Amino acid sequence: MAADPASARCVTAGQPGRAARHRRPLARADVDFGRLPGYIGYQLRQAQSAVFRDLSRTLRETGVSPGEFSLLTLLKANPGINSITLTRIYQLDKATLSLSIKGLGKRGLISSTRNAQDRRYYELELTEKGRTLLLNVTRRIERQERAMDTVLKRGERGMLLDLLQRISRAFDQ
Amino acid sequence: MAADPASARCVTAGQPGRAARHRRPLARADVDFGRLPGYIGYQLRQAQSAVFRDLSRTLRETGVSPGEFSLLTLLKANPGINSITLTRIYQLDKATLSLSIKGLGKRGLISSTRNAQDRRYYELELTEKGRTLLLNVTRRIERQERAMDTVLKRGERGMLLDLLQRISRAFDQ
DNA sequence: TATTGTTATACTCTATAACTATA
DNA sequence: TATAGTTATAGAGTATAACAATA
Numbered sequence: 001m002a003a004d005p006a007s008a009r010c011v012t013a014g015q016p017g018r019a020a021r022h023r024r025p026l027a028r029a030d031v032d033f034g035r036l037p038g039y040i041g042y043q044l045r046q047a048q049s050a051v052f053r054d055l056s057r058t059l060r061e062t063g064v065s066p067g068e069f070s071l072l073t074l075l076k077a078n079p080g081i082n083s084i085t086l087t088r089i090y091q092l093d094k095a096t097l098s099l100s101i102k103g104l105g106k107r108g109l110i111s112s113t114r115n116a117q118d119r120r121y122y123e124l125e126l127t128e129k130g131r132t133l134l135l136n137v138t139r140r141i142e143r144q145e146r147a148m149d150t151v152l153k154r155g156e157r158g159m160l161l162d163l164l165q166r167i168s169r170a171f172d173q
Numbered sequence: 174m175a176a177d178p179a180s181a182r183c184v185t186a187g188q189p190g191r192a193a194r195h196r197r198p199l200a201r202a203d204v205d206f207g208r209l210p211g212y213i214g215y216q217l218r219q220a221q222s223a224v225f226r227d228l229s230r231t232l233r234e235t236g237v238s239p240g241e242f243s244l245l246t247l248l249k250a251n252p253g254i255n256s257i258t259l260t261r262i263y264q265l266d267k268a269t270l271s272l273s274i275k276g277l278g279k280r281g282l283i284s285s286t287r288n289a290q291d292r293r294y295y296e297l298e299l300t301e302k303g304r305t306l307l308l309n310v311t312r313r314i315e316r317q318e319r320a321m322d323t324v325l326k327r328g329e330r331g332m333l334l335d336l337l338q339r340i341s342r343a344f345d346q
Numbered sequence: 347t348a349t350t351g352t353t354a355t356a357c358t359c360t361a362t363a364a365c366t367a368t369a
Numbered sequence: 370t371a372t373a374g375t376t377a378t379a380g381a382g383t384a385t386a387a388c389a390a391t392a
Contacts, residue, residue, distance in 0.1 A: 096361070
């Protein structure tokens with residue numbers, strides 16, 4: 001692939017050659033992406049990071065991160081769920097989740113109640129404050145989802161969700 | 174927070190109620206995901222992290238991270254590119270990219286040549302060692318891509334790539 | 347003055363290991 | 370002995386700010 005081997009090697013600075021074409025920074029449009037755009041892994045990362053970047057901005061004033069939003073939503077739908085179940089869902093270590101849960105608890109968004117039948121478990125639940133904040137955050141999330149719909153034609157959202165789920169499942173462990 | 178005796182503020186431990194249903198950990202199938210599965214942002218994160226997790230395992234013995242793979246590929250396709258151009262592509266801070274580049278340089282995978290016309294620029298290029306390693310890494314990446322194809326029907330890869338690109342562009346700054 | 351690049355520092359997210367308590 | 374959960378620590382990956390060199 002390297003046309004002229006003399007073109008760089010740390011010593012040829014200034015010699016005319018391939019590299020000399022890049023004296024000025026390339027515009028994005030002039031960059032050759034090679035096979036990257038054909039890789040699902042690459043496009044997935046690009047899309048995810050663009051969405052994540054936008055979402056972090058949108059959620060900043062709520063003080064809730066995208067990951068915490070998922071956690072709160074799961075807690076709302078499954079009051080009393082414990083952290084071991086959450087680790088199975090997220091494929092995160094229990095120590096990692098323990099920190100997230102501690103953070104949400106410190107902010108008064110969730111409560112943790114020891115189970116009387118088996119005192120090793122803590123039942124997690126949204127507090128009133130947590131429920132209220134979650135409503136606000138959910139509105140912002142859904143505004144972002146509607147923004148995505150503006151670049152999707154009818155039926156394409158469902159298609160995309162299905163394709164993404166199949167990719168996830170393909171690598172489930 | 175769970176270990177905190179103050180968690181007794183929840184006081185309902187042991188009382189029969191909603192939480193009592195969850196004395197034992199829920200299986201994943203029994204968890205209510207609420208509206209999460211309908212959010213593109215959520216499915217994107219799940220898919221991306223599943224793929225990333227698998228890839229990190231696959232690439233471990235090469236010593237190259239997924240992000241470094243993209244960087245090396247771009248360097249191969251655009252010999253002489255400089256780091257400012259790379260920051261535009263990746264939307265990463267120049268300080269962040271400087272660290273990645275330093276890492277690749279230390280491992281002898283890329284060379285950095287000062288431009289003689291404008292000595293502020295460094296032209297980046299793969300070394301022979303970098304080219305050889307990239308071939309190996311690319312083989313692994315493409316094996317993963319073929320694994321994804323086993324869950325996709327004819328035409329669906331192209332559809333997915335197109336949808337992901339549109340989502341990325343929708344949030345391009 | 348503006349641009350390319352580096353370094354110091356810090357923050358977030360994550361994992362591993364060692365620990366406590368409970369069963 | 371096994372399970373739920375916490376804490377300490379460390380490693381990525383990232384950003385901000387201050388800086389040096391060059392234009």
